[in-house]
Amino acid sequence: MAYVTIRDVAQRAGISVSTVSRALNGRGRISPETKKSVERAVEELNYIPDSRAQAMRSSKTKTVGLLVPDIRNGYFADLAYAIQDTLFKAGYCTFIGTSSESVSLQDSFITSILSQHIDGAIIVPQGEYSDALHLLNTRKLPVVFVDRTAQGVEGVPLVDSDPMPGIREALNDIKDHGFAKVGYVSGPILDSPSLQGREYAFRDLAARIFGEEHVFVESTSFNQASCASVLKRMRQSGVDALIFGYSPDAIRAISLLTYAGEQVGKDVSIVSFDDLEIFRLISPQISVISQQVQEIGRRGAELFLDMVDGKRQSQSQRVETIYIPRASVGQAR
Amino acid sequence: MAYVTIRDVAQRAGISVSTVSRALNGRGRISPETKKSVERAVEELNYIPDSRAQAMRSSKTKTVGLLVPDIRNGYFADLAYAIQDTLFKAGYCTFIGTSSESVSLQDSFITSILSQHIDGAIIVPQGEYSDALHLLNTRKLPVVFVDRTAQGVEGVPLVDSDPMPGIREALNDIKDHGFAKVGYVSGPILDSPSLQGREYAFRDLAARIFGEEHVFVESTSFNQASCASVLKRMRQSGVDALIFGYSPDAIRAISLLTYAGEQVGKDVSIVSFDDLEIFRLISPQISVISQQVQEIGRRGAELFLDMVDGKRQSQSQRVETIYIPRASVGQAR
DNA sequence: CTGAAAGCGCTTACAG
DNA sequence: CTGAAAGCGCTTACAG
Numbered sequence: 001m002a003y004v005t006i007r008d009v010a011q012r013a014g015i016s017v018s019t020v021s022r023a024l025n026g027r028g029r030i031s032p033e034t035k036k037s038v039e040r041a042v043e044e045l046n047y048i049p050d051s052r053a054q055a056m057r058s059s060k061t062k063t064v065g066l067l068v069p070d071i072r073n074g075y076f077a078d079l080a081y082a083i084q085d086t087l088f089k090a091g092y093c094t095f096i097g098t099s100s101e102s103v104s105l106q107d108s109f110i111t112s113i114l115s116q117h118i119d120g121a122i123i124v125p126q127g128e129y130s131d132a133l134h135l136l137n138t139r140k141l142p143v144v145f146v147d148r149t150a151q152g153v154e155g156v157p158l159v160d161s162d163p164m165p166g167i168r169e170a171l172n173d174i175k176d177h178g179f180a181k182v183g184y185v186s187g188p189i190l191d192s193p194s195l196q197g198r199e200y201a202f203r204d205l206a207a208r209i210f211g212e213e214h215v216f217v218e219s220t221s222f223n224q225a226s227c228a229s230v231l232k233r234m235r236q237s238g239v240d241a242l243i244f245g246y247s248p249d250a251i252r253a254i255s256l257l258t259y260a261g262e263q264v265g266k267d268v269s270i271v272s273f274d275d276l277e278i279f280r281l282i283s284p285q286i287s288v289i290s291q292q293v294q295e296i297g298r299r300g301a302e303l304f305l306d307m308v309d310g311k312r313q314s315q316s317q318r319v320e321t322i323y324i325p326r327a328s329v330g331q332a333r
Numbered sequence: 334m335a336y337v338t339i340r341d342v343a344q345r346a347g348i349s350v351s352t353v354s355r356a357l358n359g360r361g362r363i364s365p366e367t368k369k370s371v372e373r374a375v376e377e378l379n380y381i382p383d384s385r386a387q388a389m390r391s392s393k394t395k396t397v398g399l400l401v402p403d404i405r406n407g408y409f410a411d412l413a414y415a416i417q418d419t420l421f422k423a424g425y426c427t428f429i430g431t432s433s434e435s436v437s438l439q440d441s442f443i444t445s446i447l448s449q450h451i452d453g454a455i456i457v458p459q460g461e462y463s464d465a466l467h468l469l470n471t472r473k474l475p476v477v478f479v480d481r482t483a484q485g486v487e488g489v490p491l492v493d494s495d496p497m498p499g500i501r502e503a504l505n506d507i508k509d510h511g512f513a514k515v516g517y518v519s520g521p522i523l524d525s526p527s528l529q530g531r532e533y534a535f536r537d538l539a540a541r542i543f544g545e546e547h548v549f550v551e552s553t554s555f556n557q558a559s560c561a562s563v564l565k566r567m568r569q570s571g572v573d574a575l576i577f578g579y580s581p582d583a584i585r586a587i588s589l590l591t592y593a594g595e596q597v598g599k600d601v602s603i604v605s606f607d608d609l610e611i612f613r614l615i616s617p618q619i620s621v622i623s624q625q626v627q628e629i630g631r632r633g634a635e636l637f638l639d640m641v642d643g644k645r646q647s648q649s650q651r652v653e654t655i656y657i658p659r660a661s662v663g664q665a666r
Numbered sequence: 667c668t669g670a671a672a673g674c675g676c677t678t679a680c681a682g
Numbered sequence: 683c684t685g686a687a688a689g690c691g692c693t694t695a696c697a698g
Contacts, residue, residue, distance in 0.1 A: 003392075003415070003450060003472070005691055009485040016669045021693055028694095046468055051448040052385040053691035056674040059336075061385065063449065066429075070414070077410045080453070084429060093445050096399075096417060096429040112426050116396065117336060123676055135379055139336065251614055258616045278611045281584055283591045338675055349685045354677055361678095362683055386675035389690040669698085675690105682685085 003046045008295045012041035022047065055117065064304070065095045065113035065121035067106060069075070074106065074276045075293055076124065082297025090305050092119070099126050107132035114139075115160050122304055125150035136217055142307035144299040148194040157307075158316045159300040160194060163201040163273075166289035166321030167243070170271045171209045173287070178332035179267065183216040183239035184204055185230055187246025190219075197246040198273065221248055227252045240268055240332060243289075248273040248288070265330040276322060284327035295319050319325065337380045341656040345374035357382065388450065397637070398446035398454035400430045400439060407609045408580065409457065410627055412480065415630025416455055423638050426453070432459050440465035447472075450604070453636055458483035467551060475640035479633040481527040488490055490640075491649045492633040493527060494532040496606075499622035499654030503604045504542045506620070506658050507574045510602065511665035515539055516549040516572035518563055518586070520579025531578040531606065537613075560585045573601055576622075580607040583619070608657060615661035628652050 008023075015034060023030045023038040041047070055061040064087055068076040084094045085315045095116065097109035103126050110132035113121065120142035125133060129152035133318065136143055137153055143156040174182055184202045190197040200219060206215040216239050220226040227249050234242060244250035250272035257268055264270055265284040272279060275290035296319050339357075343350045348367060356363045356371040357616065365606040374380070388394040397420055401409040417427045430442035436459050443465035446454065453475030458466060469476055470486055478491040485569035507515055517535045532550060539548040549572050553559040560582050567575060577583035583605035590601055597603055598617040608623035629652050637652065651653060 003691095006693095017669055017691090018670075018693080019672080022668085025693080031667060046471075048444060048448045050450055050691055052388060052450055053674085054693075055385060056389075056676095056691080057693050060462060071404055071417075072407070072410050072414050074405070074410075077404050077407075080429075081405050081431060084404075084431060086428065088445070090373070091445075093428050093449055094430075095426050096413075097421065098414060098417060108422070111381060112424075115381045116394075116426055119381055119383055138379075163672080192388045229662055255614055255616075260345070281611060283588075297653075319619070329689075334677095338684060351673090351677080351686080352684055355684085383675055386690085387677075389675080389692095390677050392690080397696080473672095559672080657681075667698105669696105671696085672694090674692085677687090677690090680685105680687085682683105 003050065004045045006047070006049065008045055009038065009041045009047050012045060012081060013037045059092060061117050061119055062092050063095065063118045064092050065097065065116075065118045065123075066122065067097045067099055067109055067111070067123045067125075069099050069101050069124055069126065071096070071098055073248075074278070075274050075291075078293045079124070079164070079172060079297045083146070083255050083292045085302045086298050086301035087305075090301075090303075099124075101126060103127045106130060110136055116159050119308055120144075120304060122146055122300055124148060125153075129153070140303055144300050144304045146296060146305070148192060152191065157303060159239075159296055160316075160318060161291040161296060161321050162318040162323055163198040164205070164287070166273075166291075166323045167198070168205050168209075169290055169323035170243055170287070171189050171205055172270070173323065173329055174243075174269065175209055177329055179241040179269065180332070181214045181216065181237075181239050181241070182208070182210050183218070183234045183237075183242045183250050185227070185234070185242060185244045185246070186219045187244070187249050188219065188221050189245075195245055202243065202245070220246070228256055235268075236266060241329070242268065242270050244270070244272040245281075247276055251278065254286070265328045269329040269332075271323075271329060273321075279326075286328040287326040288324050289321050289322055293320055293321050334512055336383065337378045339380070339382065340376055342371065342374045342380050344666045345369040345378060356474065361440070361583055362640055370569070371536070390592050394450050394452055395425050396428065396449060396451045396454075397425050397432065398449075398451045399427045399456075400432055400456045402432050402434050402459065404429070404431055407580075408624075411626045412457070412630045414636045415416040415627045417477070419631050419634035420506075420638075421632075424434070426640075434459055436460045439463060443469055448488075453637060453640055455479055457481060458486075462486070470563065475637055477637045478575050479629060481525060482527065490636060492629055492636060493649075493651060494624040494654050495651040496531040496622070496627060499606075499624075499656045501538050501637055502656035503576055503620070503622055504538055506656065506662055507576075507602065507604070508542055508651055510573040510574075510662055511542070512602065512617050513665070514547045514549065514570075514572050514574070515543050516551070516570075518560070518566045518567070518575060518577045518582050519550060519552045520577070520582050521554050522578075528578055528644075533604050535576065535578070551577070563591060573661070575601065575603055577605040579605070580605050580609055580612075581653075584611065587615070587619070587652070593601075598661045600621070600664040602665075604656075606654075606660060612659075619661040621657050621658055622654050624654055625652050 007249040010020045099106035104124045122144045124147045149158045218230045271287045273289045275288045279286035343353045355361045432439035439459045455477045457480045482491045519532040551563045604620045606622045608621045612619035
């Protein structure tokens, strides 16, 4: 008797299944006594309606797929938390999947949740095009991209952050501390439009504030070694103030610098994207450009809910980044 | 046409629904040509079977509920990742929920996933007793507790870690560095059997290694102030070596100490439970007692899968903690 | 106000 | 080898 059915309730209450259904859903008119006895039976049996069966008639499963690259990454954990929380409050259960930055895992997750007849999905997509992504889209299910978009998929609204405001403030702060040159480490930008967007925003703003010839930009790949060599080249060019577009690079760089005996906030000034817990806990605390990830998550979920209700379509949104100055940007020498 | 049904496939292939079903599931005998045409139709329509409908007959939804207190906590994020990953590889979709350390949220999540007819659940439980937990259990659905157990719920197997080995090694390391006294900050132990278990293990081992009169133990509540005052009292008792049973306390303590100008690894020696990323990234790196959380998650998921297959029942497992010495334990003065 | 019936998308004996 | 029918747990017109 793993699950109690509506029939059990009907039997217990001595009435028909349809009446129980009506009593439970408040449709049509039912006598107070009938209602009472239904409630009692539900109580006694701990009846919980099978939403799968309900779904087969209503075609709403109250179920959403959420795909993030890796919840072990603090940024995506915050994002997933905010999304799941918002969705749950609206009565939705969230299937979670991690793509580990791999297109094939992403596709197999999407296929799986599609077979569960999700009402839609919220996705931090991988790479550009993907069969399953395309399938999801042609099914005209509500889909929202969050944090970044996928190329080759049309008409999916995106909730991400606008890098400009935060970068502008960070650059001004660096300039105010007396630096003449500024460097930017943009991360593994190859198939990440958001990282590319940050780099463009940086180039544009930095050239205006520092002058083109004082601006240095390099990208890294996923491995530790590339970060080390970028760092070395930057220092050799006389760059003492760095902005990291990709927080894992910043974390690597900080430990590399510490090992090398260089003091952050004195010998090197650093600003990183993403207001991770770790940046507040280490000493000196790291100045950051915050994407306000909770806000992005919440808005992504709300946009999704509106789409499910048919309220809006394809209205992408941007959440402004903000700069949070801390001790990792020191006086230039 | 949000979803393609088996009927669409049958129509396209010009045969009956039942034959399509049989072809797809490889039951009974079907002619090669029929099979071909079914496959072609499936391909053309991108048909994905509705597993909810399948589930209504087979009573297996290939769906699991996973409840953790908070995925924003690195420890639970690692745990959730390992569990979700293992489950997904076995063909299960995972509903995730966060209880935010609240019994009522936990209960409402459990009720929600029960209405989705999950095949079972993997849970990091809150508090002692809970209606929904009890309900889950009486439904005889496969349930596994991970990381900690809930009192008042019988017969649910638990996969957690055995604190003894790690604590023993940590204590020996502290002793080897010349300390005569040792302190233990046990966290908010009130309704956490695992934190209690750690404290017992510590008391037992520390008394044997250091002698009862040189062992200091205090617990904290969830707020920052209690951690500060515990820290102060410990230092006043002349305790320079501390083990933290609850990693958030350790993180708080480290930042408190740093603000106060005390050097970790010199003025104070510290060991914390949980091998969090942050403990490897800050300087000095923090010595930890690792619970091997990935291993716990993987084993929890595997135990669950065995239970679903009816292979075993209620076989709790313990994963040994290991001690990882780093620079935060220095020479006593 | 209440019940019998049809149907959601599947699968599985049961005939043929 | 294939199709018609029943049934999984629900909801919703349709009668009464």
